[in-house]
Amino acid sequence: MYLTVRDATKTYGTFTALDRVSIEIEKGEFVCLLGPSGCGKTTLLRLIAGLTELDGGEITLEEVALSDLPARKRGFGIVFQSYSLFPNMSVAENIGYGLKIRNVPSSEIAARVTELLELVKLPQVANKLPGQLSGGQQQRIALARAIAVDPRVLLLDEPLSALDAKVRATLRDEIRQVQRSLEIPTLMVTHDQEEALALADKIICMNHGIVVQAGTPEDLYHRPATRFVAEFMGSSNLLSAEDVAKFYPDLLATRPASTETYLACIRPEQIELIPAEDGTATVRSMSFLGNLQRLEVDSPTGPLLVETHGRPCCCTGDKVHLSIASQDCTWVLDDADQPKAIPA
Structure with a gap:
């Protein structure tokens, strides 16, 4: 297994955000963490990213423990709901930022930026500032920036929830196409059942800090194991x-x-x-x-x-x-x- 979480536990005072959670992600797999607000899905994503410390359990990537490795050394790409683009940098500079701090030659950065702008279907915006783009365009640029450094895992924290319905549906399809073409193992947090059904190879449904069921979208929709999953996965x-x-x-x-x-x-x-x-x-x-x-x-x-x-x-x-x-x-x-x- 490529990425493995075993018995991950996280508490905040007397509140248990995660209670011995275990999940697995294979190479090239698109996995959605699905559940209501407060179920622990974002906490789990942050633990994997290295942005939050484990209280118990372990996280491994290709059998190598990540617990003591800081976020910047894990080689993961992260896209947040809020875009998090540098407002004073051009689109091209935003996309190439991760490569620049890794001392990649300018000519290679320029070629990579051009390639990624084509991939996210925005070749015409290279010299614009983020504030000149729509929300959907900004999220495409955030995605391009995250994959510019060839991440070992792509982490998406509700990247579509701030967008209107039509843009969200379009960008959802484009994210899936990009992920399939690059075969990047991807873990996405969402509370949107339709989004998870459309995107995921595997859905991990969470509630109250535990995994209540994991399987293919067909499994969770047609063969829910519990009342919670049946009611959460559609009518x-x-x-x-x-x-x-x-x-x-x-x-x-x-x-x-x-x-x-x-x-x-x-x-x-x-x-x-x-x-x-x-x-x-x-x-x-x-x-x-x-x-x-x-x-x-x-x-x-x-x-x-x-x-x-x-x-x-x-x-x-x-x-x-x-x-x-x-x-x-x-x-x-x-x-x-x-x-x-x-x-x-």
Whole structure:
């Protein structure tokens, strides 16, 4: 494994920001640390970067311990939410700064800056100051500066959260293209589920200072292990085992054999809705969202969210049957009271 964190612990007084967290990143892998504010993801990124000291555990890069190595010697590139460009330097000077302090010849710096400006699609702004650029352009320059020195790992701390939605989506795609073309191992902090699903090879979902689940975007969306992950990774319908036994008994076949409390998780798009005069559910409301319809349905198990593509097949107030295939049901641990770490 390329970068490994084992049992990382960080406390601030009586508050435990990280509680024995372990993660792994392979060469060329794009990993997202995902979770709500205060879950420990930025603390973990800062520990890896060397900007914060470990209280326990270890961090290794290619089997070499990093704990005693200062941030400037780790060879990592870092991009922050706030751009952090030097306002009195031109774009070209900002990008080449890391190379200049490493005493790289001027001709090589100029060639590298030109190459990176082409890579981030801003060849025309080399002589401008950061204040003359838009937020999206500044973040592209911050990315170019971070990768100018060929970092061993690229660390991104919510780099898109200060941008508007359209710019964020465009820059998100460009970051992924750049990362793939250069094959830089990348760790990105985000609280945006859509961002993580679109970018990551692997998502590490955190809550209350622990890793609650790690896996591919498909794993976390279609096979969440806990109630927290199911609810955090998009919309979900959660049904008790009692309700499932009464109204959807076919789903019980996949329920884990355990004394712990599990809930049936069904995504809105996994519910088939069939208009029927004798239907047991009623459409309460409908929302048009462009490529899909989102319906709130009153059912015998309580309110359910259903999403359908194409033209609506029913109207508000219509009676409907609801059908759920057993393979579309995932049973999740009810961790509402206390998050639990799930093995990767």
